[in-house]
Amino acid sequence: MTEKVDGPKAPREDDTSRGPASGPAETPRTQRRLGPSPTVAIAFLLPAALLLGIWVVYPIVYSIFRSLFDATGSGFVGLGNYATIFTDSGMLTTIRNNLIWVVVAPIVVTTLGLIFAVLTERIKWATAFKLIVFMPMAVSLMAAGVIFRLVYDEDPGKGVANAILTTVHDTFSSSQGYPDARPREGDQSGVVADKGAIVTKQPVQSGQPVLIPIVGIKPNIMPSAAQPAKAAPPGNALSGTVWFDFTPGGGGKNGTPDATEKGLPGMTVEAVKDGQVAGTATTADDGSFRFDGLAAGSYVVRLPQSNFEASYHGLTWLGPTLITPAIIGAFVWVWAGFAMVLIAAGLAAIPRDSLEAARIDGATEWQVFRRITVPLLSPVLLVVFVTMIINTLKVFDLVFIIAPPSVQPQSNVVALEMWRVSFGGGNNQGLGSALAIFLLILVLPFMIMNIRRFRREDT
Amino acid sequence: MTTATASAPAEVHAGAPRRNVITRIVDRLGGGAVQVVMVLLGLFWLVPTLGLMVVSLRSPAVNGAEGWWTVFTKPAELTIENYKNLLASGFTSSFWNTVFITVPTTVLVIGIAAMAAYAFAWMDFPGRDLSFLIVVGLLIVPIQIALIPVAIFYGGVGIFGTIPGVVLFHVAFGLPFAIFLLRNFFVGIPASLLEAARMDGASEVKIFVRVVFPLGKPAIASLGIFQFLWVWNDMLIALVFADTDNQPMTKALQSQMRQFGSNVDILSSGAFLSLIIPLVLFFAFQRYFVQGMMAGSVK
Incomplete structure (x- = not known):
């Protein structure tokens, strides 16, 4: 496996035992021990040992003790702070969020990384693609947070996420959106409401303009592009006008487009014959519509129900319900490149012969992927997966930056809560220490895993 | 790997297998769809940063009024005013x-x-x-x-x-x-x-x-x-x-x-x-x- 791809970058079992200039014969480990005296070794180690001792090891011990005391550090509370972590409702939300993070984010990142790594093998511009996807790794999580605050802006006119959603939505159902609008009914009106749609009472024919008066439109829904209503120019085609039959300030004649009354743009109009839609038109800014190329005859003109549904404005990404998935999305954006590059390196190390052999034996691409590629990749996939679990447990910056102040409680995670409780206004270093220890306990299994794996591979 | 391909061309050849005809045909057929998917994914990863860059190069008034993607139709709105203000603000x-x-x-x-x-x-x-x-x-x-x-x-x-x-x-x-x-x-x-x-x-x-x-x-x-x-x-x-x-x-x-x-x-x-x-x-x-x-x- 290791001889196939030669290069210092491929992850290999024996990566640790080789250097840039490893000679033909590796010297046995024991011979290295004939070095200088331990005093010299200690001198070389001293700066690192001091720093690690004071800044890392001592704080662990200190935090264990500090977590057993109250906010000011004077009263011993035993495991009280830990009890708070598991009973306080805000804390439980925090833990629930961490759980969502740990379950969702590593799976999504690893899966995407695998897909990207496999797909990049099939394109010529793989290097460019990898650079693009990998680039967020170099960007600070702070900047990534600002980037995604912009992406998730609720206004589809500003936030790219909702802009895409509304565009896709509108492609499949075009609707200007006039909720609560209804026809002006009555004897002199030619239209009537029918199962959410608006239809003409009588079939109409071309040359005879159809007037469709609408009421019940709230001012904030009125499109700014709307022009004063105009009757469609006479002609051979079936035509008419959809307008807001309401004169601001009173006056005006019901059922007739008066000078100050505005047309309703973007309304979908259907010409129906025998229950079948024979033609579709959309109203112009002055509310006029015209069916071109329609066979002569009588039609019922209908404004379908879709006109009267509220128009789609996308999702409230930064609201209390979607905030955690939204931030996980940003996390995936940041880390997918890491997963991809690692997995691609693992992929490059897979012996091609076994893949070829399987293909020659008639295995489909999917079978090759499922039965050979993935099992051979499993060590790399595990590394990526575990690294992502550790990263999700420590996630701080993204939540802090992306969640607006009002939804911070709903998006909270342990690492952020620790900072908030101890420095960000909480001023409770007892609880803060307990949270730090809690976080340490969460990563402890992976710490042990690292040590065991290192011992196994280094000997 | 991002860099191995760029830095060590020998590795590319080591990794590229001699493919048989059938795989090559399958690759061709699937290739078009893969290309499209990859372009879309690439855009997906590029667009957020691009958005930040464009927003930083437009005035607050313009940013308040319209999405950054309108820059493609109105490139004249770009300005380095924000950066000047930022540097002036310490x-x-x-x-x-x-x-x-x-x-x-x-x-x-x-x-x-x-x-x-x-x-x-x-x-x-x-x-x-x-x-x-x-x-x-x-x-x-x-x-x-x-x-x-x-x-x-x-x-x-x-x-x-x-x-x-x-x-x-x-x-x-x-x-x-x-x-x-x-x-x-x-x-x-x-x-x-x-x-x-x-x-x-x-x-x-x-x-x-x-x-x-x-x-x-x-x-x-x-x-x-x-x-x-x-x-x-x-x-x-x-x-x-x-x-x-x-x-x-x-x-x-x-x-x-x-x-x-x-x-x-x-x-x-x-x-x-x-x-x-x-x-x-x-x-x-x-x-x-x-x-x-x-x-x-x-x-």
């Missing part, structure tokens, strides 16, 4: 704070870790294996564990809020990864080289400076770029240990987050400015970046 000092925190940290981590790594790799002393296992264990200790104790300690010695305090914290938490990475590289140095030097009576310091350090350059470069980016991009440590006069860009920007809507001009230009140097480094040294990442995570 952001420059936080830029220099970032530099003054990042550069010494990187140098110190490399120096201190290289010494320790050399000792771990090539010297004999009691408890060597056990203490190295402790270093491996410390690799993933969450920073949160040290915030409170170190804050109290800094208060006692009077360096709370200062740049040296921030730097030392970074150095300490950068060491486990650095020692791990360099030690694993140094053990690969041929023993004969070191033995020859020792036979010639060279001191350990001399061997370290003249033999180990030069031979370790690739690993040191990987470590350097990694450490630099890590510190440059840090927010948590700065949030706790840097006061307003010494705050790096990340903390300066964070303090503007509360009024996100009204501060988009400052935030976008500041965020973009803060990521230019990491991006330049990333593109210039991506080979070392990837190597460091591999060596650090594939244990």
